[in-house]
Amino acid sequence: MAKTYKDIQASTGLSLSTISKYFNGGTLREENRRAIEQAIQKLNYRVNPFAQGLKSRRSRKVGVLIPELTSTFHTFVTSEVCHNLRQAGYDTIVCDSHLDPDVEREALSFLLDRMVDGIVTIPLDQTGMQLKQAQDRGVPVVLIDQLTRDFKADAVIVDNAGAGAMAARELLEYGHSRIGLVTGLSSIYTMRERTNGFLSELALHGIEYPQELRHELHFDVDGGYHSTLALLNMPNSPTALFCTNYELMMGMIIAVNELGARIGEDISVVGFDNLMLARIIKPKLTMIKQPMEMITQQASRLMIERLENPEPVHRIMELPTELIHGESIKRLR
Amino acid sequence: MAKTYKDIQASTGLSLSTISKYFNGGTLREENRRAIEQAIQKLNYRVNPFAQGLKSRRSRKVGVLIPELTSTFHTFVTSEVCHNLRQAGYDTIVCDSHLDPDVEREALSFLLDRMVDGIVTIPLDQTGMQLKQAQDRGVPVVLIDQLTRDFKADAVIVDNAGAGAMAARELLEYGHSRIGLVTGLSSIYTMRERTNGFLSELALHGIEYPQELRHELHFDVDGGYHSTLALLNMPNSPTALFCTNYELMMGMIIAVNELGARIGEDISVVGFDNLMLARIIKPKLTMIKQPMEMITQQASRLMIERLENPEPVHRIMELPTELIHGESIKRLR
DNA sequence: CAAAAAAAGCGAAACGTTTCGCATAAAACG
DNA sequence: CGTTTTATGCGAAACGTTTCGCTTTTTTTG
Numbered sequence: 001m002a003k004t005y006k007d008i009q010a011s012t013g014l015s016l017s018t019i020s021k022y023f024n025g026g027t028l029r030e031e032n033r034r035a036i037e038q039a040i041q042k043l044n045y046r047v048n049p050f051a052q053g054l055k056s057r058r059s060r061k062v063g064v065l066i067p068e069l070t071s072t073f074h075t076f077v078t079s080e081v082c083h084n085l086r087q088a089g090y091d092t093i094v095c096d097s098h099l100d101p102d103v104e105r106e107a108l109s110f111l112l113d114r115m116v117d118g119i120v121t122i123p124l125d126q127t128g129m130q131l132k133q134a135q136d137r138g139v140p141v142v143l144i145d146q147l148t149r150d151f152k153a154d155a156v157i158v159d160n161a162g163a164g165a166m167a168a169r170e171l172l173e174y175g176h177s178r179i180g181l182v183t184g185l186s187s188i189y190t191m192r193e194r195t196n197g198f199l200s201e202l203a204l205h206g207i208e209y210p211q212e213l214r215h216e217l218h219f220d221v222d223g224g225y226h227s228t229l230a231l232l233n234m235p236n237s238p239t240a241l242f243c244t245n246y247e248l249m250m251g252m253i254i255a256v257n258e259l260g261a262r263i264g265e266d267i268s269v270v271g272f273d274n275l276m277l278a279r280i281i282k283p284k285l286t287m288i289k290q291p292m293e294m295i296t297q298q299a300s301r302l303m304i305e306r307l308e309n310p311e312p313v314h315r316i317m318e319l320p321t322e323l324i325h326g327e328s329i330k331r332l333r
Numbered sequence: 334m335a336k337t338y339k340d341i342q343a344s345t346g347l348s349l350s351t352i353s354k355y356f357n358g359g360t361l362r363e364e365n366r367r368a369i370e371q372a373i374q375k376l377n378y379r380v381n382p383f384a385q386g387l388k389s390r391r392s393r394k395v396g397v398l399i400p401e402l403t404s405t406f407h408t409f410v411t412s413e414v415c416h417n418l419r420q421a422g423y424d425t426i427v428c429d430s431h432l433d434p435d436v437e438r439e440a441l442s443f444l445l446d447r448m449v450d451g452i453v454t455i456p457l458d459q460t461g462m463q464l465k466q467a468q469d470r471g472v473p474v475v476l477i478d479q480l481t482r483d484f485k486a487d488a489v490i491v492d493n494a495g496a497g498a499m500a501a502r503e504l505l506e507y508g509h510s511r512i513g514l515v516t517g518l519s520s521i522y523t524m525r526e527r528t529n530g531f532l533s534e535l536a537l538h539g540i541e542y543p544q545e546l547r548h549e550l551h552f553d554v555d556g557g558y559h560s561t562l563a564l565l566n567m568p569n570s571p572t573a574l575f576c577t578n579y580e581l582m583m584g585m586i587i588a589v590n591e592l593g594a595r596i597g598e599d600i601s602v603v604g605f606d607n608l609m610l611a612r613i614i615k616p617k618l619t620m621i622k623q624p625m626e627m628i629t630q631q632a633s634r635l636m637i638e639r640l641e642n643p644e645p646v647h648r649i650m651e652l653p654t655e656l657i658h659g660e661s662i663k664r665l666r
Numbered sequence: 667c668a669a670a671a672a673a674a675g676c677g678a679a680a681c682g683t684t685t686c687g688c689a690t691a692a693a694a695c696g
Numbered sequence: 697c698g699t700t701t702t703a704t705g706c707g708a709a710a711c712g713t714t715t716c717g718c719t720t721t722t723t724t725t726g
Contacts, residue, residue: 004682014701015706017400020684029692046446050392051682053383069412079402079429091447094427114424198598221611257590258615282553282591309697337712353714360674362722384712387681651683 003045005082010040033090053115061091062303063111065104065121067188069096072246072275074122077144077296081120084300090117092156101125112137119305123148126189128252140306146189146298147316154302156295156317160190163321164197164289167242167270170286170323175332176268179205180231180238184219191219194244194272213238222253232267234257239332240268246275253281265322268329291319337380344372356380356503386448393394394424395636396444398437398454400521401428404552405579405608407455410477410629414453417633423450423640434458445470447577451636456481473639476630478520478571487635489628489650493523496621496654497530500575500603503619503656507599508665510540513564514569515581517552527577527605546571557584563590565600572665573601586614601662617659624652 005019012019012035022028024308039045062085066074074096082092093114097104104124111119112134113304119134120142128148131141135153143155171179173249184191195214202209215231217223224243228251231238243249249271253263261267264283269280271287278285298317345368346354355361356368371403386392395418399407407429415425427449432438437457444452445467452467453475461481464474467564468486470550472512476488514531517524528547535542548564552557557576561584564571576582582604586596594600597616604611604620631650 002682006682016683017685021705024684029704032704037409048387048682049447050386050682051711052385054381054713055682055684055685057711059383069408075402091426093424114382134722142448225613228726253587254590254614257587260593280558281587337710339712349713350677350715351675354675357714362674365674381712384681385714387683388712388714390681390714 002048003043004048008036008039008045009041011043012036020296021288046183049308056225057115058117059091059115061093061114061116062088062307063108063114063116063119063121064092064094065107065111066096066120067095067099067104067122067124071092073273073290073292076275076292077122077299080293080296081300081303083298085120085303088300088304090304097124099124101130105130108133112139118142118307120144120299120303122146123189128153129150138310140310142299142303144295146193152314154306156299156319157297158290158319158321160193160321161197161200163272163290164194164199164242164244165201166197166321166323167194167288168198168201171240171242171268171270171329172205174201174240174268174329176240177202178210178236178238178240179213180228180241181214181244182224182227182241182252183214183216184202184223184248185216188219190269191216191244192292198242204245219245220247221251221254224248225255226251228252228255229259232256232261238267240270240329242270243277244272246271246273246278248272249278249285249287264328264330270329274324283328285324286326287328288325289322289324291321294319334375335381337381339373340376341369341378344376345369358490366584376513390448391450392424393422394426394447396441396447396451396452396454397427398440398444398452399427399429400432400437400457402427406606406623406625409598409608409625410455410632413626413629414633417629418453418636421633421637422639430457432457434463438463441466445472449474451640453477453506453632453636460484461486471643473636473643475632475636475639477628479526485647487639487648489518489632489635489652491623491652491654493526493545493629493654494530496532496605496623497527497532497575497577498534499530499654499656500527500621501531501534504573504575504601504603504662505535505538505540505572507601507662509573509662510535511543511569511571512546513561513572513574514547514577515557515560515564515574515585516549516577517556517581518549521552524549524577531575531577552578553580554587555583557581558588559584561585561588562592565589565594571600573603573662575603577605579604579611581605582611582618582620597661597663602662603662604623607657616661618657618661619659620657622655622657624654626654 005016008019009016014032064078064081066078068074078094085092093111094106097107101124108130118140122145123143128151133149134141141153141209143153147155183195186192199209215227217227241252243252256263256267263269271285274287274289338349342349347365397411397414399411401407407522411427418425428440430440434457441463455478456476459482461484464484465481467474474486476486480488516528519525532542548560550560574585576585590598591599596602604618607620607622
């Protein structure tokens, strides 16, 4: 049978309220503090989260809501944030919305029904309306990856448009101007931003972009694979490719290899996200790197700070991306 | 403010115990049932999970404990099982043990402290000792992927050794006998079983297996990539490869392509798990397919049945694997 | 139609914490 | 050393459900 305050009471002779004080950071005499600690040890006492939640109206749980668990970036963020929050004494409930705004809304209700104290999310619906219900209930929200249009909250983002522009500049530098865009559906914020940044930069250099080079499919390995095949098989195929996330890049690599083309020779490439396999592949890829650890760290920190002391101001952290030089771009001139 | 039974009482005039009966499947008059339903609608009532858990001593939560969230198979299982359980009205808490038995033990305590009603796990420690604490507390366990040595519970497994043997037979059939083994560390149950089944089958055909063809690295894309490079770069390199999971197979493909070799021509291949990319790659791969949907389905079903009606008998479901014929094996004779 | 049986509803006491206002003990002060 | 101030400890009343034993109502039956 699970132990309760009563058992600690029986063991120490202290009152229930004093014991509660011990657990909630009140002031006790050193002597009593030790007695309680000993009792806890001896009894192997564990707080009953139900009783605690019922009375305190705080669950010590945080909801993590992401668009899709099968994306490497999302999995990484989820896993790290969960870890950080657990360190700080918070449990997490993970939901993914399968890229469906309706599911996202439902999942949010689900989380709020579970009485989460906070929500960390990579939002899907870009208005952010779905998140209002959280804020209405006083549940703080931390956004990752994008700001929502009609909803303000703490957020950790990177400069996606800037990253796209950086990729374009690098390729132009090497003399490429006919560049295939291997990207996800433009309904996804990051995909759209990276693409727009990329196109704007080209426009800035007076390059008119032919729409047939722009391939938007689902942002997974499949999508990258098929887009790349299509791009490389077209009559006047591009000399370079820009992939706007990790999965697309993986699909691209497989497609390029399958066609017998050599990266950095027959086709130049700028990838995205220096994760897992991207670190070892030959030739080393030139790519945009997001500061993953910092993103998850800052997001966790923002959440924890909000939980411990709610404030009305919203802080937005924009973190820099970085271009890593590899050997996947051939110099044309 | 959140609504409570009291609000329903105020609205319907029924007693709290009657209302409780409604929620817990007791018998009420049709008229009262409807009245309560209306009140719930009107008030937008949601049960308070803390009060419910406190009183009933059931959390309606299930712990899902897996070795590693970054493995495609594990992610798939987790995501499906969570989905199925939620459908049945159970929340899930996901933990991964980062392939560390100590972390696994801790995570289990963590889950039990959270008062989960059951545990679904792909066990890491193969004795199963870590799971005893669950059973001692009357928390049912469902094993996926392997049986534990000193611990009996419901389980869903596949015939891993049989799968390995099947792969071997197929390759032998086509005349291959010098076969590289791209596999994970033999401390992992499935990797060991598949390897053993494979080797036994070769032995059965009187083939002595040279140890230098057996490459055991971490069972991820990296591992598959490096093992394959090593195998194909050795002096007397194998004519075929067998990869014992999805990630290893992905790494293998990338390495083979990088070396400019053609699958099904220069090197023959049997893969594992018909997921994602494996479905589209050219040439179509010959591979072992696990019945993924059935695994997760059966595991969820077992868990739910145990939760609804605890029984001491343990049911073990062994599901068949299947060999899918592709074009990745060249006929040698 | 009355008596017996079955069904439905009720009240009160939990479950294990937290919190509030007060009482008491210890420390500080003149 | 008595008095004020400050630090600790206490008791009791919640929090929102479930459950048990019992009463009342409804249905069945001869």
